[in-house]
Amino acid sequence: MDTVYRVVGVVARVVRSRLFAVSALAVTSAVIVAAVTLNMNAVTVVAGDVSRVVLTLDDNPHRALSSAGVSLNEGDEVLAMDEGDVLRVNRAFDVQVTADGITTILRMTGGTVADALERADVTLGEFDKLSLEAGKTVYAGMEIQVDRVEYEEYTETQPVDYTSTVQYTGSLARGKTQVKQAGKAGIKTLTYRKCMENGEEVGTELVGEEITTEPVQEIILKGTATHLPVSAVPYELELDSKGQPVNYKAVYSGSATAYTNDRGLAGNYTASGRKAGVGVVAVNPNIIPYGTELYIVSADGSWVYGYAVAGDTGGALMSGHCIVDLFFDTWEECSQFGRRNMNVYIIG
Numbered sequence: 651m652d653t654v655y656r657v658v659g660v661v662a663r664v665v666r667s668r669l670f671a672v673s674a675l676a677v678t679s680a681v682i683v684a685a686v687t688l689n690m691n692a693v694t695v696v697a698g699d700v701s702r703v704v705l706t707l708d709d710n711p712h713r714a715l716s717s718a719g720v721s722l723n724e725g726d727e728v729l730a731m732d733e734g735d736v737l738r739v740n741r742a743f744d745v746q747v748t749a750d751g752i753t754t755i756l757r758m759t760g761g762t763v764a765d766a767l768e769r770a771d772v773t774l775g776e777f778d779k780l781s782l783e784a785g786k787t788v789y790a791g792m793e794i795q796v797d798r799v800e801y802e803e804y805t806e807t808q809p810v811d812y813t814s815t816v817q818y819t820g821s822l823a824r825g826k827t828q829v830k831q832a833g834k835a836g837i838k839t840l841t842y843r844k845c846m847e848n849g850e851e852v853g854t855e856l857v858g859e860e861i862t863t864e865p866v867q868e869i870i871l872k873g874t875a876t877h878l879p880v881s882a883v884p885y886e887l888e889l890d891s892k893g894q895p896v897n898y899k900a901v902y903s904g905s906a907t908a909y910t911n912d913r914g915l916a917g918n919y920t921a922s923g924r925k926a927g928v929g930v931v932a933v934n935p936n937i938i939p940y941g942t943e944l945y946i947v948s949a950d951g952s953w954v955y956g957y958a959v960a961g962d963t964g965g966a967l968m969s970g971h972c973i974v975d976l977f978f979d980t981w982e983e984c985s986q987f988g989r990r991n992m993n994v995y996i997i998g
Contacts, residue, residue, distance in 0.1 A: 694736045725757025743790035747772060750798065751848075758788055772796055779847075800846045803857070810836035812865035818889040822873025833868025836861055879956030880978070881929040883945065887997065893951025899996040902937070903949065904973035906992035907966065908984035915981065920962035931955075932962035932975035933994075943998030946974060953990060 694703050700720065711728055722728065725742030740759035747754045747770040754770040764784040767774070774780065774796065781795035812833035822828060841858040844851055874893030888896040909916055911926050922940040924930050931944065938944070938960045946955040955976050966972050974994050978984045 696736060696738045725759065727759040745788050745790075746793045747796070748794065749796035761788055762786060763788060763792075763794055766792075766794055767796070775799070777801060798848050802844045802846060804842055804844065806840045806842065807837050807862070808840065810838045810861060810863075810865045812836065812868055814868040814870060816870045816872050818874045818891055818893060819871050819887075822871060823878070826873040828871040828873075829868070830871045831867065831869040834866035836865030837863035874951045874954075879954040880976075880983075881956040881958055883957040887945060887957075893947055893954060894993065895945050895995045895997060897997075898945070899998075901996070902973050902994045904991065904994075905971070905989055906946070906955075906974045906976055906994075907972045907989050908976045908978055908987040909964075910978045910981055910984050912979065912981045912984075922961040924959070924961040926962070926977060928977055928979055929956075929958050930961040930977055931958045932964050932967055932977075933960045933973070934967045934970070935960065935963055936968075937973075938994070938996070942996060944974075945995040945997050946976065946992050947995075948990060948992055953987075953992075955992070 693705075694701065702720070720739060722739070723742060727740040727742065729738040729740065742757040742759050745756045745758050745766050747756060747766055749767075749770070749772045754772075756766055756769055758766065758769070762784065763780070763782050763786050766788055767784075775798065777799040779797040779799055781793070781797075812835055814833060817830065839860050839862045840856060841860075842854050843857045845853045845855075872891075874889060874891070890896055909932070911918055916926060918926050920926050920930055920932070922935075931946070933942075940960050942960040944958040944960060946958055947953070958974075958976070962975070962977075964975055967975060972989075974992065976987065978987065
């Protein structure tokens with residue numbers, strides 16, 4: 651009997667130990683299941699057109715991707731899970747940037763053309779041209795071309811023809827010419843701008859021109875008189891083609907006579923106190939004051955007395971029978987002149 655009790659006790663102990671283990675295992679399993687259930691997260695993985703839901707015990711995105719069977723390619727961008735437990739993968743794509751003869755392939759997930767240039771370490775110059783707008787969003791297969799543009803300025807010179815003008819003078823016989831001033835060509839400087847694109851010339855434009863050396867005008871004197879003036883003008887006097895002054899204050903036209911002190915026909919001094927001589931003429935001082943500078947020539951320019959100063963008078967002048975009495979050195983010259991209609995110009 652004692653033996654039976656001992657066997658029964660052993661069996662009871664064995665049963666009790668196995669039941670305990672089973673109970674402990676069940677409790678542990680229940681705890682683990684409860685812990686897993688409490689900490690398990692459902693994560694939606696979105697990669698391109700693929701969208702899958704996976705369960706994960708932590709927030710490690712790579713484990714979630716692995717669980718979803720999503721692999722990453724070069725340049726792909728993984729966005730951390732947000733509050734909605736969504737894990738996004740932005741797939742990278744190729745963008746091509748060509749500049750300075752070098753083509754760079756970039757792996758990008760987004761951004762703009764300007765971002766691509768920055769990643770490719772390409773800096774735009776002031777005049778460089780971009781094939782696409784800098785703010786344009788990049789896309790798969792985009793090709794960005796940078797053309798380097800530079801401008802070079804250079805100058806060229808070319809002659810400027812001089813002009814020629816004719817001045818008429820009573821000091822030369824009619825039809826005779828004389829070069830008073832030789833003409834000389836000027837210089838014009840032209841500024842061009844050459845456009846260079848990627849090292850090659852693509853166009854040139856004229857951007858400025860300047861006369862850097864003025865041309866010298868040629869001046870030709872042309873005679874108007876049928877004989878030389880009796881009294882030469884002491885300074886330059888501009889005449890027209892008929893030998894008449896271009897610039898004057900007044901002009902009187904009328905009969906002119908001649909006188910001389912040759913053979914004692916007149917005194918050596920005039921009424922104004924000036925010494926008598928060629929170029930000192932008699933006038934009505936009430937009309938033409940003494941000291942007035944004159945230029946005396948026939949209306950058709952065929953006879954030129956020339957420069958004179960009002961310095962004498964006489965009865966015929968005061969009575970109005972003539973407007974001027976011209977002094978000559980000899981009686982023969984007076985006889986040759988006789989009486990003629992003349993223009994008396996007030997020039998000073």
